[in-house]
Structures are given as structure tokens and as C-alpha cells.
Amino acid sequence: MAEPVLELSDLVKNFGALRATDHVSIDLKPGEIHALIGPNGAGKSTLIHQICGTVRQDSGTIRFAGQDIGHLGVAERSRLGLGRTFQVSSLAPEFSALRNVMLAVQAQQGTSFGFFKPVMRDASLIDRSMAMLKRVGLQDRARLAAAELSHGERRQLEIAIALALNSKAFLLDEPMAGMGPEGSKSLTGFLDTLRQEAPILLVEHDMDAVFALADRISVLVYGRIIATGTVEEIRRDPAVRAAYLGDHA
Numbered sequence: 001m002a003e004p005v006l007e008l009s010d011l012v013k014n015f016g017a018l019r020a021t022d023h024v025s026i027d028l029k030p031g032e033i034h035a036l037i038g039p040n041g042a043g044k045s046t047l048i049h050q051i052c053g054t055v056r057q058d059s060g061t062i063r064f065a066g067q068d069i070g071h072l073g074v075a076e077r078s079r080l081g082l083g084r085t086f087q088v089s090s091l092a093p094e095f096s097a098l099r100n101v102m103l104a105v106q107a108q109q110g111t112s113f114g115f116f117k118p119v120m121r122d123a124s125l126i127d128r129s130m131a132m133l134k135r136v137g138l139q140d141r142a143r144l145a146a147a148e149l150s151h152g153e154r155r156q157l158e159i160a161i162a163l164a165l166n167s168k169a170f171l172l173d174e175p176m177a178g179m180g181p182e183g184s185k186s187l188t189g190f191l192d193t194l195r196q197e198a199p200i201l202l203v204e205h206d207m208d209a210v211f212a213l214a215d216r217i218s219v220l221v222y223g224r225i226i227a228t229g230t231v232e233e234i235r236r237d238p239a240v241r242a243a244y245l246g247d248h249a
């Protein structure tokens with residue numbers, strides 16, 4: 001059995017009297033898409049934030065690529081290869097798609113805003129960033145400002161950035177949100193190929209996408225994992241049906 005790329009053990013996070021993460025243990029194995037589903041306010045985003053370091057856990061451990069990362073900052077985790085996209089976009093809206101990718105790569109390399117090598121003249125950086133835009137199908141939109149891209153294209157751009165950062169795992173927080181049926185369908189197809197690059201922890205409410213993509217699903221309710229299993233196991237699970245899936249199953 002392959003070692004997990006990412007492993008959360010007994011993670012706890014309280015916001016005052018509210019326990020948002022209640023002894024959560026899940027892992028992400030090479031090549032898989034592990035979906036995290038659950039009702040609004042169940043604690044899915046809080047969990048993603050703990051993995052990438054924007055929220056610090058009260059107790060429990062987070063192992064990534066063979067090391068304990070629970071004490072590391074956001075930038076260090078990103079440098080180790082944790083690629084993430086958020087519900088709220090982290091793109092620079094006035095910069096071109098290409099420049100957004102280039103800045104992310106530069107920041108990761110720790111060479112940001114060098115005086116001696118202006119970013120837009122760094123040919124190898126441009127080539128690498130263009131290759132990533134091509135990978136997500138945005139090569140013809142490279143010169144447009146991020147603000148001019150459609151919602152779906154901005155999501156693709158965030159994934160291009162995660163790819164450019166040589167991510168060893170992708171954390172995707174509701175990538176289908178705000179997409180029409182066509183957009184969701186094409187993103188589902190894309191995510192299916194993305195798993196070849198690195199495994200994906202996918203927070204998603206779109207159950208069609210989850211059922212189409214997930215190798216395993218974990219169900220979070222009031223901060224606790226109530227079940228982890230294959231699509232079929234989760235669809236059949238009476239506790240999951242009662243707490244979340246209902247008619248979706």
C-alpha cells in the first residue's frame with residue numbers, strides 16, 4: 001500500500017466554544033481524488049485552511065510528503081508542494097493571466113521582484129508559465145487581465161499556478177462553485193486528468209462532480225468525519241444519507 005502524501009491525525013480546532021474540527025483523521029494517497037463533503041458550516045474550509053497553514057490547529061498532526069508540517073508557515077508549506085485554490089480567489093485581478101502565474105513561480109523560488117531581472121523579460125519563466133497555461137487550456141487568454149477572465153477561467157488559472165509550483169498535492173475548495181453546467185462538466189474532465197500530476201483533496205458541494213471523480217469520499221458533519229469510503233459505500237451509508245445526501249444518493 002502506497003504511503004499517503006498527506007495525512008491528518010486527530011486534528012482539533014476550536015473557535016471559542018465552537019469545535020470546528022473534532023478529532024479529524026483522513027489521508028490522501030498518491031493518484032487519488034479524495035472528496036470531502038458535508039453540510040454548510042461542517043468545517044470543510046477550516047480543515048483546508050489548517051492544511052495550508054492559514055489556520056493553526058489546536059492539537060493533532062499534519063504530515064505532508066514525509067514530514068510534520070503542522071508548525072510551518074503558509075509559504076513554507078507551499079514551497080514543499082501544497083497547491084491550493086480557495087473559494088475566494090487569490091489572483092491579482094489587474095495583472096495578466098501570464099503574469100499571475102509568473103509571479104507565483106517567482107515568489108515560490110524566493111526571487112520575487114528582483115531589480116536585475118524584471119519578471120516580464122525572464123524567458124525561461126515565461127516559457128514555463130505559458131506551458132502551464134496551455135496545460136489548463138488558457139494559452140489564448142494569457143495576455144488578458146485576470147479580472148477579464150470568466151469565473152471558470154479564473155479557476156483554471158489558479159490550477160495553472162498550482163501546477164507551476166510543482167505541487168505534490170492539490171487542495172481544491174469548491175472549484176465548481178459559480179460554474180454553469182457546461183463549465184462544471186469541462187472542469188470535471190480536467191480534474192480527472194489533473195490527478196495524474198498529483199492527488200487532489202476536493203471540497204465540493206456538486207455531487208455529480210464528486211460521484212464522477214472521487215476514489216474515496218469523507219463526510220464531515222459538525223466537525224467530525226462520520227464516514228470515509230468509496231462512492232458506493234458512501235451512497236449506501238444510512239448515517240450519511242440522514243445527515244447530508246438525502247435525495248442525492
Ligand SMILES: Nc1ncnc2c1ncn2[C@@H]1O[C@H](COP(=O)(O)OP(=O)(O)OP(=O)(O)O)[C@@H](O)[C@H]1O
Nearest residue numbers: 015016018020038039040041042043044045046047
Ligand atoms: N475564523 C473563524 N472564527 C470563528 N468561527 C469560525 C471561523 N471560521 C469558521 N468558523 C465557524 O466554523 C464552522 C465551520 O465553518 P467552515 O467555513 O469551515 O464550514 P464549511 O464546511 O466550509 O462550510 P461551507 O460549505 O458553507 O463552505 C462554522 O460554524 C463557522 O461559522
